[in-house]
Amino acid sequence: MINLTIDGNHVSVPEGTTILEAAQKVHLDIPTLCYLKLEKSKYLNQVASCRICVVEVEGKHNLAPSCATPVFEGMKVTTNSKRVLASRRKNLELIISNHPFECLVCAKSTDCELQKLVWEFGINTQRYTGERSSHPIDKTSSALKRDPNKCIMCRRCETMCNTVQTVGALTAFGRGFHTVVTPAEKMPLAESNCVYCGQCVSVCPTAALTGVGYIQDTWAALFNPKKKVIVQVAPAVRVAIGEEFGMPPGQPVTGKMVAALRRLGFDAVFDTTFGADLTVVEEGKEIVERLERKEHLPILTSCCPGWINFLKYHFPNLDYMASTCKSPQQMTGAVIKTYYAQKMGYDPQDVVVVSVMPCIAKKYEAALPAEQTYGIRDVDLVLTTRELAKMIKEGSMDLRHLPDEEFDDPLGRSTGAGVIFGGTGGVLEAALRTVYEKVTGKELVDVNFTAVRGLAGIRETEIDLEGRTVRVAAVSGLGNTRKVLEKIESGEEKFDIIEIMACPGGCVNGGGQPYSEERDEIIEQRVRGLYHLDRGTTIRKSHLNPSVQELYTSFLGEAGSHKAHEVLHVQGLLEEEVCPEYQPQ
């Protein structure tokens, strides 16, 4: 152990600890900006570029960045001397001298870490003016927006994209003042190998990287008397949106959220969890068939568009392994515009499907031409959890004070299996609950497959299907995914079923979820919230969802039927062109 003093406090820490971490031990809150550590995601950004966390070390001439300076025996650190405070302040003033002063109308206002620091430092004047960066704003993608003028060169996005996700879409381009974080060759995002996982958005301290917003389009649809506007909500949203209203993370607020959506004017409030159950039944059929024929194994789940993009761009030779099933979002949309519209006597052209997702990539997925049914887009507008929270606030509501209401029938009915889709391992567990019964013909008594739960990046186990042992894995984070796929490619490992989610921890940690500085704890709480909901439901197997059964009986026929393929499966996974945007009339 190394002994040192920080502001007169004696601290004992293991060798290799940074001053910042040692200071946290004695509850000293040294301000940081570029630094970020997320243990659950194995993420560490320690470039020491912003110089906000500098401290004075006795005997050293220069101020030390506390985030990247290891402690030594007998070290004496001062975190709040005149020199330290003056230096931090000047550094921050220099950073904002090259930052647009449009905070009032900025998408990140009140969630911006730069803004927060400026506020905490009490900086109320713009001391330095000079040359400003001027780069074009990249709006080429339907999911992600890049505004390099708001970038403070913290490099958090690069670390996330290149080190954790191993996508490699971003680089620092150029040198000195003209450096800009951009895809290769300054190409637009839409042409780059970006998979739109949105993890860069969740670590960006400013609004340099944000999701493309669809709030105004949603209001326009809601206020259009000719349109039937139907909303669906993903499972991960209900255990996170409460945070935006000061409720504890992970606390399920399903009923209040449904009440809010109804009061916003949606004609029907449906549950993407229904689509999840449908996915399990449809994909379960595919799994059973492939297991029987022993071909195209392992089957890779296809619920996560960030992951599917990763597969397309980085492992195109393995793309035949992916399930052809649409994701729950797209299945729900397709069923709304076919089965439900027919049942209600609506013209599908007049139906607008809005989905609320914890995700950035879902915005991209909804716009893909392969994601249509009978020539009509399955999902028109995709909002993030954050965007819905804003709409609820704009709509004069406080989630905390709303009553608990139920989803509408029939696409609001779901099972515990559908709910756990929101976290890593959930899709696999839900599929196993169904596949077990389909393969063995026996009732599954204990539905808990605890071996596939947890937040470790890769979890593998073997499941006994009464005579046939299947090897399964649940993977989250694209860096972990790369490791697994490389082993499959080389033949080093063999699996039967693999669930993959692009975001570390799964959808609960999606790029569209409420921003938080304590993400590690929050992810755990959100996952716990999902399993809590699962335990509280009476039906915990997707194929027993009565609405799903009814849908097959009266509309689709049986799982894997021709009709089911037309509505619930993707036609041509590799199609790239984006279909026409939703136009409000």
Place this chain on the structure above:
Amino acid sequence: MKKTLKHCESYQEHSKQFQELGEYLDSLQIDQRNPRRKDTLIMTLHRAQMIFGYLPEEVQLFIADRYGISHADVSGVISFYNFFTVTPKGKIQVNVCLGTACYVNGADQILAEFERILEIKAGQVSADGKFSIESLRCVGACGLAPVVTINSKVYGKVKVSQVREIIERFLTEDLEVEEVSHA
């Protein structure tokens, strides 16, 4: 449209050059799982620029693929160094140093004179592809300031009045020597 290696069609056109680069990369025996594999990237980019004259996107993708790194990674390194170029340069490359020592000795006027005579600006290539001019920062010959290099030849203590003569001499004498030595 997303671009990957598959989309690059110019491989056939330049297949000899790609073959040469490929052989060079083979000789490096790159281990795609070694976290330090990028150590030789700058060397490779030098070699590639020697072979192709510049570093177009398909060359970048080719190199990225062989190293098992992203295109963005390669592009970022290229963008950092003035020496590397992603657009073709002229056959005769005039580089005028604008480093501190050269600058205080009037390098800006030297550059202006080259631009005037060759009728192109720094960063441009003449229409016939013969000349290009670049300005650069310090070639490490400050004692000779102001310094101009044309291809691999270095000219020191250059005066504005000498510029035309330098160009003419290079065209008549040095270029021939270069061509002979390359043959």
